[in-house]
Amino acid sequence: MSTIRISRVSRWYGNVVAVNDVTMRIGPGVTGLLGPNGAGKSTLISMMAGFLPPSTGTVTLDDVPVWKNESAYSQIGLVPETEAVYDTLTGTDFVRANAELHGLASPGPAAALAIAVVAMEEAAGRRISTYSKGMKQRIKMAAALVHEPSVLLLDEPFNGMDPRQRLHLMDLLRKMGADGRTVLFSSHILEEVQQVATHIEVVVSGRHAASGDYRAIRTLMTDRPMLYRLRSSDDRRLASALIGDPCTTGADLDASALQVQVVDFERFSKLVPGLARDLGIRLLEVSPTDESLESVFSYLVGRR
């Protein structure tokens, strides 16, 4: 059981602040580090992996700083985002080399086991240069698992994977988390994080925007004011009826559609069908207009 603590960490490059006063604790289980591109996720993972010193603050693994501390790597398994591996080697040779570098007593069996865990037995005898992106990702995963680390750090692990590989990796991460390992992965896709992570940390523009289990994060995200676009057989009557309810704060009518500002999504979602039925209006379209993750993030940041 291992715990990563990030306390009051900032990191800047020249004038650019990549991470701004972030404090978080990452314990056993699967944690998703969620944020748009450029939010500072990779910078945070680099600091947790000991490849980047924080400009201020501390990053510790079980209360020991990871920067300039190579002994920490006995406990850390790292799946870097970088594509480059020793791709003239075969998959087996690469994983085995990682096992040897960890000083494992029996690197051969350990490598075979790790390759089996990521289900790469068939392609393991081939050179890595012939692998697809998803296969490369899995062999990197095997290399990170080979010494059975208590902490697993993965930087955008789902990038380039097809849906089947994605499901397989999700399963694997869940299992690792259930085993009591501390698993942290970064992603910019909410659905990915929701499906695997029991705990979510959201970073936006280098700041820690939210933290909690996926229900808490989802509530945060659906509870924000949202703009809905409606088309119906009678937009004007529908507008006047909706604006009469406290779940909306504004309505905007134009020639083609009705835009409604919603503050209470739950109430709104129950209200609309009922109203339409009572008033005899046919609904043609009800859709959120700013569902993009970026608008969710900018809301979370603005809230702070």
Add this chain to the structure above:
Amino acid sequence: MIVRTIVRLTLATLFGHRRGLLLYILPGVFVGLCVLLAFTVDDKSGLAPAMLQQLGLAVILPLVALIAGTGAIATEIDDGSIVYLLSKPIKRSTIILTKAAVAVGVILVLGVVPIVVSGLILDPGDAQTAAAFGVGALAAGIAYTAIFVALSVMSSSAVTIGLLYSLLWESVLGQYVDGVKVLSVQQWSLAIIQRLTDLPSVTSDVKLPISLILLTAVTTAALCLAITRLRTLILSTAD
């Protein structure tokens, strides 16, 4: 301490890429040229030391050392695969020393041996000169390795800087400009060669004891610098 796995990975990187071909081409061209000269030139007096010094020691060796020294570590730092070495509980000094040892081994086989062989081809009767150049080339190769490994850890344009250094400083200025000669690895190794042969044409501007001290000092300082820098090497994609 040398780790076998690191040796294997380093060799895979060195010879797995296209740049590795140069490691064969350079000594190949040099030996080929010496064979050609051995068959075509009639008056071969002084030819062997001239070729060994002005082409072998001054051009071929620094270039082979450049490719081996930077290829042993700069390639991995550039493409990011060094992360698989650094994310292991291995002392940073072990990584540097192992990689330097690999580079020296490569220089021995593809830089030093071709110089000795060429010497024997040009003048089969003078094994002493060939051997002397071999010893000098190895000493220079070790110092170059330390310099190029340190350069690789410190700068992302190690190959360019190394190329300018070996071609301008060592090959041209180190042969012909007096002030630079004192601070040239080539001249230090020539001092060793001068001691081991009795040829009047081989001379160094630096005395042997000073040369040995400088060779050792530069090698040690460069390796220490490389180890210190690797310990704090920042690996981060800017998101």
